[in-house]
Amino acid sequence: MSDGPRFPRTGTGTGTGTEELEHQKAAITRLGHELRALVEATVRTDASPDTLHRVADGVRTVTGRLTGRRRARGEIPEVDEFPAGPRFYSPVTGAGSPLAPPMRVMAADDGLIGECTLAGTHEGPPGYVHGGVSAMLLDELMGRACAAAGTPGLTVSLQMRYHRPVLLETPLRIIARVTGTDGRKIFVNGSITSRTAAPDASLVTAEGVFVTPDPDSTRALFPGLQRVMARELRG
Template sequence: MHTSFTGPPAADTHPTPATAEELERHKAAITRLGNELRALVEAAVRTAATPDTLHRVAEGVRHVTGQLTGRRRARADIPEVDEFPAGTRIYSPVTGAGSPLAPPLRVTPTDDGLIGHCTLGIAHEGPPGYGHGGMSAMLLDELMGRACAAAGAPGLTISLQMRYHRPVPLETPLRILARVTGTDHRKSFVTGSITTEADPATDLVTAEGVFVAPDPRRVRALFPGLTADGDPAGG
């Protein structure tokens, strides 16, 4: 579910905002760690190492995890490095460069919507050699929600109808499209599709979705980390 909203003031529970240079250094470090974590996850799900090796690696990972000390953000906290609500969320499981779960999806605008590019790995496997159907839904939900925001009508997913035409191959560059086809008051109607880069004329998965902008009076309750101008509290 992609979100992009403004809301009333929230309590300032964050430390003093970092400078632009500090934020860029932080983003670079998060991205580097994210790259290594994705490589670790992919290696972990592909390995045929012995149990002794796996136990030794698990102990090493536990030691590394213990080094991630300092303040931990709460469930509703918005990271200071996020370009929120209008930009990228660095820990998004779809687009986040810092997420070990993300492919990650790279998004650019088109004449009438958005296009995304990514390659799914073995960590995203459903049937052997192909992506999990839930990954296809997550990719489309994210990009279709972003298309709403890009069209000036950000909203939350209330309906997502998927049609799986063909299995989505792993380790194959993919092309994801999304565009808003109409609006009705606070509702936006969106279509999306997944193809391979090599064969963009053949749909693998298609989707139709409905997104709705919540009443501004509810935004504060849903997203307490937002201030009145839509920026993260303290950001």
């Protein structure tokens, strides 16, 4: 797509060395794992009010230890590869996010496949996944499929069909593939199935339309990318 933007694939940090960057990724991943365990324990516990108050005090103390400069809105973390690669704080795929399953993404012949298992953090009806979480999984992977196809875009339409309830604590497979383009528009299909069921036994399906922003819109929407480009030119 000749009129589309060309995105860099790194974040906007201060030029961290490779070894230090890998150390940072490992630390983020470890903290994210422990935070997910905490969140899951929080939504499943039947602890007494006194225990909950003591834990809340402890969590406040721990939060106070996360000092230093805070990333500004729109700033791309050094550990990220935007838009097609890993994003460490994504609520869907982020190894450092306390909200993410996280979903593992793999390339397929005609798109992308994601795998994850959802737990109490993502509950809607008792025992089942919240419908909005299903939409979030599909929107994420369908957007990643656009970028993987060389046409990164933003969601403008996502039509969902919920065929069957999605069970918690069940290994899931999410599939996304680009089905066509029209100028800057990208058309994408997606589905969620159980990894233990037949591939065509869809629990949720979606049809999406994404749009690749023009260069001016890209600069306005993602000012952090300009710092990446400037750093790459200097390097």
